[in-house]
Amino acid sequence: MTATLSSFLADDATRSMAALQRYVNAPDPDAVFLDDMLERIEAARRRPCPPRPRTGRALRVLLLSYAGAGNTGADLRTIQTIRHLQRLFGERGERDEGLRIELFALGDLFDHPVLAATPRMPVQLPYVPDAFAAAIPDYDLVLNVEGSTYTSKFSDSLSGMLIGGVALASAAGAVGPAGAAGVPGAANGDAQVRGVAWGIDSGEMTDALARFARAAATGAHIFCRNDAAREHLASLDIASLPGADCAWSWTPVRTARVAALPANYVALCPNNPFWWPVTADVARAKALDTQRASSPLRYGPFHFHTWDDAREAAYDAYVERFAGLAERFRKQGFPPVLVAMERLDRAACEDIAARVPFDVPIMARGTATLDDVAGTVAHAARVVTTRYHAAVVAIASRVPVFGLSMDARIDRLLTEGGFPGWFARCTDPDGGERALARLCQPQPAIDALRDAYALLARREQMRLGQMGEWLAAAVGRR
Template sequence: MMDWDVVASQLERSLAALNRYASASAPDEVFLDDLQQRIGAARRASARGGPRAPGEGLGAPSAAVASGASTAATASTASTAPGASSAAPRVLLLGYSGAGNTGADLRTIETIAQLRRLLAPRVPQITLFALGDCFDHPLLADTPRLTPALPYLPDALDAAVREADLVLNVEGSTYTSKFSDSLAGVLIGGLALAHAHGRPAIAYGVDSGTMSAALTRFVERNADGGEIICRNDAARQQLASLGVLAQAGADTAWTYRARPEASDATSPAARRVALCPNNPFWWPVRADAARARELDARGEASPLRYGPLHFHSWDAARAEAYHAYLDRFAQVAIGLREQGYTPVLVGMEQLDHSACVDLAARLPFEIELVTRGPRTLDEVAAAVAHAACVVTTRYHAAVLAISHGVPVFGLSMDTRIERLLGEVGCPQWSAACDDADGAKAALTAIGSLCRDEVRTALIAAYADYATSQRARIDAMGHRLRAALEG
């Protein structure tokens, strides 16, 4: 029989923690501290051999939620029922699903498909931790999303991981402060919580980058918080310097195959070039509860607002860098049109629509927009996979291109595309997004494709690399199954 007094007490503590977060002066930092407190309490309870109630051990100032989800209430629909039979493993997927990010969704889709293949004839009970409501792919639409048991995200995570037989982090951009320390905290801390509770916990093909001091400390304190599988050797080396031992793996999007294109190689579509811009300069997002309250009180909106409590970073210097970036991308579009290509703007994430519109306004010709939101995941992915070539700041547009044998030049906003193209063996096909010579480098590289030997060597390198990545994903699957059966 349920003790309603205990339930009420847990709810009150979680609400109090959420309220303390809302008044914190540095919410993203105290979020990590708050998560750490719960991880520590779980470890102590496990050492004593007893369970810990959700919300137990509250007391430190609370914190922000992942990338703007202030109560985790953005995750909707039914959660996996507790007490399910071991014949139907319960799997919780932590990631960036629902935000309309094509790369994040491809990773999740391919992980779900792999789980179903690996565990057949058993049918895993999979639950998504979601950060939005964009589920335009049937597999994602049919997968239940987490219903938070408590209003404050660390408490909701603490409860959810204990109802799972396996917790997987399926987001690539994990060990980085590039986008949000809060999101990184959920991905890293969620695994550490599961591990502390004795659940198998795996980071599935993740990457690393520049981290804040607060996130670096959090990573070091949870170095043994689950099994870490990285998608490149550079990430493994960086994490090893922080005490995190990681295994070699791959990004799960390598197994995705775009739907067939109706046109053949001699059609005008064969000369379509996919340009995939974003705004590289308005990250990370940071929690600012006071600013959110002021906007709400005045009934005003802000183009920089990201979710209930988070805001993109923006100032005059960032705006200047963004406009210069768009000017360079416009030079690429104009130059490729002069080379006989038909440029198309592809928005890999819903947020990229505004960058595509801003870029289109700089062009002296009409250009088609294929952006997530108005167009579905499969349509956006196909626009990249069936292009004649691709120029991208989005990492997973590069993965899609290479996986489908499409030449790609990266205008990179961080180390991810540089690492990828370096491993493929063509580092000269990348430039920093703020490189003044980036447009010239892109046009020169793509212009070299007129030489058969260049194109042939490039496509051969792509094929070899994609094959090796898919073999790594198969090996990852064996480790995943062993974790569930062990």
């Protein structure tokens, strides 16, 4: 019997490796990935798992995220979700074994104790759709905790993984308590909580991703962090619920590295807005490996950032804009500190620093910890950012912030929060001047802004609490 099981698993691994090779060698790898993920979802819908008893065992939860890649926003969301789940389900009753959380992560940087202590999902098959299809039915609940989900901005394969994982959980049919408030089917006594998207956002999508998202939405519970995302999903016939970003509950610390920064500093949080999306190019990767060469555009084993002359020119103007801001803020009494919210952002910080005629500190993930980086934003006097979660951390900490946005996320945050004049596109030639004018207003205006931030933060934290109440009722506390 053991030999038969080993043979079965070996056959699965062989098929999965063949599927992986087909994906990476396809002319359009993202389209292949979406098709493969949808095929696994439809297969799971044809064979849903039987209900499992809630009592007598741990509640098993899988988190899908971008954690581990060195992205501060993604890590903050994941950490705060773990803490929220522990408060909700950590002590589920004398008849239960509590809560077990596992993490599907994309990277190996876990420089925070909560992330370091969270077990990883065992990956038994080489191709993600197969690995998910095999593993996800064993979980009671799957939460997608990555914010940038319904968008083609970064990678259709990444979005397909996040959306598809939730859909596979929904198809598996993890059963919640009958009659749970707010859960579809509760009136019939067969309420189910399956896959949940936890405070997510949307953006421009390719036709292929939009079709996939619509096909995968059945049974999923989707909480959006802004009204614009809900409207966008509604246009695709995807139902959603109001929610909030998981990072609103973050409480920063003042680390020794933050305390050593100059007084009254402005935190400048750039990235490279112009080299997305990433796409698979296995021939290019093999050529580099054969030559033992590297490329600054390479992202992982097979993927590469998008780059051309027009993108390079736009990036050069963007870097110049931030360098000008650094000099002008310094003259206004705000010494600049460059913050790399993701490891990838360090190159942009270094490019900006090279254009400034004085030394500028750089606080970057990878060489600085998550607490150092998030704390640098939270304890600044002012913030200018292209990174969404730098804006969230700043507002939650009552730090005046101006967004130089690369997509709709910061625009939605500030517009729906009541601050529509506090952002510009990162390509706007006058974006720097507008940031300086807003952030250097007289003190009474800044004080009023901080008071408004406090109200917004409380509202978002209340929404987070409501999301938790929904989940507790749906899954059952014991």
